[in-house]
Amino acid sequence: MANSIGNGYSFATWTTFIAESQIRALLKYKVKYYFAGGKPGIIPTDVFANIMGDLSANYKKNPRLALEDLNYGPTGGESWFLRTLAKRLHDVRDIPIDPQTQWDHVSITNGSQQAIYALLDTMIDPGDVIITPSPAYLGFLSPAEKLGGRVITIPTDLDGIIPEEVEHAVEVSKQKFGKCPDIIYVVPDSDNPKGTTLPMKRRQALFDIAEANDILLIEDSAYAEIQFKKTPKAIKTLDKENSRVAYLGTSSKEAAVLRVGYSVLPSDVREQVLKDKGYLDLCTTTLVQRILDEYYTNHIDDAMRAGIPKYKIRYEAMAKAIDASFPPGVRTDPTGGFFIWWQSEDKKFDAREFMERVAIPNDLLYVPGTPFYPQNGHRLTKDNKDVRPSLPEHNTMRLGFSYAPPDIIAEGIERLGKLLSKELG
Numbered sequence: 001m002a003n004s005i006g007n008g009y010s011f012a013t014w015t016t017f018i019a020e021s022q023i024r025a026l027l028k029y030k031v032k033y034y035f036a037g038g039k040p041g042i043i044p045t046d047v048f049a050n051i052m053g054d055l056s057a058n059y060k061k062n063p064r065l066a067l068e069d070l071n072y073g074p075t076g077g078e079s080w081f082l083r084t085l086a087k088r089l090h091d092v093r094d095i096p097i098d099p100q101t102q103w104d105h106v107s108i109t110n111g112s113q114q115a116i117y118a119l120l121d122t123m124i125d126p127g128d129v130i131i132t133p134s135p136a137y138l139g140f141l142s143p144a145e146k147l148g149g150r151v152i153t154i155p156t157d158l159d160g161i162i163p164e165e166v167e168h169a170v171e172v173s174k175q176k177f178g179k180c181p182d183i184i185y186v187v188p189d190s191d192n193p194k195g196t197t198l199p200m201k202r203r204q205a206l207f208d209i210a211e212a213n214d215i216l217l218i219e220d221s222a223y224a225e226i227q228f229k230k231t232p233k234a235i236k237t238l239d240k241e242n243s244r245v246a247y248l249g250t251s252s253k254e255a256a257v258l259r260v261g262y263s264v265l266p267s268d269v270r271e272q273v274l275k276d277k278g279y280l281d282l283c284t285t286t287l288v289q290r291i292l293d294e295y296y297t298n299h300i301d302d303a304m305r306a307g308i309p310k311y312k313i314r315y316e317a318m319a320k321a322i323d324a325s326f327p328p329g330v331r332t333d334p335t336g337g338f339f340i341w342w343q344s345e346d347k348k349f350d351a352r353e354f355m356e357r358v359a360i361p362n363d364l365l366y367v368p369g370t371p372f373y374p375q376n377g378h379r380l381t382k383d384n385k386d387v388r389p390s391l392p393e394h395n396t397m398r399l400g401f402s403y404a405p406p407d408i409i410a411e412g413i414e415r416l417g418k419l420l421s422k423e424l425g
């Protein structure tokens, strides 16, 4: 069904019910105190400058290599880069693939965002059911709804998604919608937006639910390398047969935003996802794979050793300033990642309206919580027997500590705290 508009052409129906990404909309504001997008503020720029300098000299000496690197490549990524990533995934994150013989289980996409889109595109027909935490990464929710997925949102606490509620949702989905969910989506390490980390027991429980019901579990590990302390093992470590978990990683947070995501997908899923990627972009730029290959082979450990303590200082500056200056509410206490989630005690507080009226004129930007809830999603009723429309919590905000330096964070959060206290009494 197409949606006619006035100029002779017509847009597809989804354009009428999917709003512009709130984060993209916020990019137009230039403020002093930027706590909005998940932009990395600590990038080893000198390392990348050196890699690019060496590469440039190498290309001058070796035009045949340059010709290959400036050309089209395999849709799923260059084999030399897949081998490098397979080794790191195996050695550092315990992902159960043999880097010698199973490196081709790894795939490259244009950012992990493309992997999310292609996974949804290959798994979801209109009316299919998807389980997400409440709140959830909006870059997952919007494509899920665009493709006609029915999202059931699951309550979260300070340890993330609650597996017992997921079990209820699977049953309700079977009874109310006549089908089992196709996907469970989680960000186990320092979630976006809440910053919470799933304990091992919950990881195991989610894996067991997915196994028992033949559901694809998407483990989005965007923040797995940005951790202030040791986190539980990836859910993917439980998936010895590579048949249940779609594991997604990204260079965006741990390297630089070169639009390179990497994934380990069950073979049949990988085949479909790469088919889709072939139509989306043919392939990912070989040149950026070459740059990142050198980074992941020789520099990432030093870069992480230097970078993570800096992110921790930013997090501490933000947490301290919230505790000292915000009115009554609850904040999460992340052990990594980029975000703190804050919820006002005042249920009537509208973080979006406040941002437009008060925060932006005061040079402050955050992301109000509402975009992290689906537009047409469902939640379980209290007795876990039925669903109702999901409820966005307007009194919430996501505060990103990754981009601004610590002194700006301390100053800006204190300013925001004073404004909030004045507003909320």
Ligand SMILES: Cc1ncc(COP(=O)(O)O)c(C=O)c1O
Pocket (backbone or CB within 6 Å): 038, 110, 111, 112, 113, 114, 137, 139, 187, 192, 220, 222, 249, 250, 251, 252, 259, 260, 261
């Ligand atoms: C949880 C999560 N997944 C995926 C992405 C997309 O990352 P990219 O496409 O840059 O790899 C982001 C970016 O903010 C994210 O926070």
